[in-house]
Amino acid sequence: MGPHRQQYQLGRKNERSQRGVTVIGFLILATLIGIVGLGALKLVPIYLNNMRLNTILDDIERDYQSSGRGPTDIRLDLNSRFAVEGLRIPREAITINQGRNAYQLRVQLENRELFMADIYFLVMYDRQVDIPR
Numbered sequence: 304m305g306p307h308r309q310q311y312q313l314g315r316k317n318e319r320s321q322r323g324v325t326v327i328g329f330l331i332l333a334t335l336i337g338i339v340g341l342g343a344l345k346l347v348p349i350y351l352n353n354m355r356l357n358t359i360l361d362d363i364e365r366d367y368q369s370s371g372r373g374p375t376d377i378r379l380d381l382n383s384r385f386a387v388e389g390l391r392i393p394r395e396a397i398t399i400n401q402g403r404n405a406y407q408l409r410v411q412l413e414n415r416e417l418f419m420a421d422i423y424f425l426v427m428y429d430r431q432v433d434i435p436r
Contacts (some may be wrong), residue, residue, distance in 0.1 A: 341419070342418060345416045345424055346416070349424075353426070355390060355429070356390065356410065356412075359384045359389075360432050361432075362409065363377065363380065363432065363434070367435070368434075369435075381397065396410055396411055397409070397410055398411075401436075404435060405434055407431055408431065408432050408434055409430070409431040410428065411428070412427070412428040413426075413428075414423065414427075
């Protein structure tokens with residue numbers, strides 16, 4: 304085939320236009336990664352607070368296994384541990400009920416975090432531990 308016909312060969316495409324990611328594709332990808340990253344930045348502190356709360360409740364459950372302390376002592380100990388960990392838990396989120404053979408310590412918490420515009424993340428925390436009397 305002559306050199307004047309090489310540019311019109313079938314099956315041969317313009318290699319320059321098929322290389323890599325286009326600018327529009329890159330912008331879409333960067334936007335999606337940014338949105339997911341923003342969500343992670345908003346949710347990680349809530350997750351860490353829930354982990355601290357789990358640790359505190361596990362410690363309370365372990366420390367009070369053989370003691371005969373009442374609900375007032377449990378609430379005071381909880382408040383001091385929350386202060387040490389830097390947690391701000393509303394008083395109404397904590398309930399201590401008398402069960403048959405144990406006190407039932409329950410923490411119900413709702414965290415709302417603004418994501419963007421009018422979109423919020425809602426993270427619910429609900430855990431109960433039994434403390435023998």
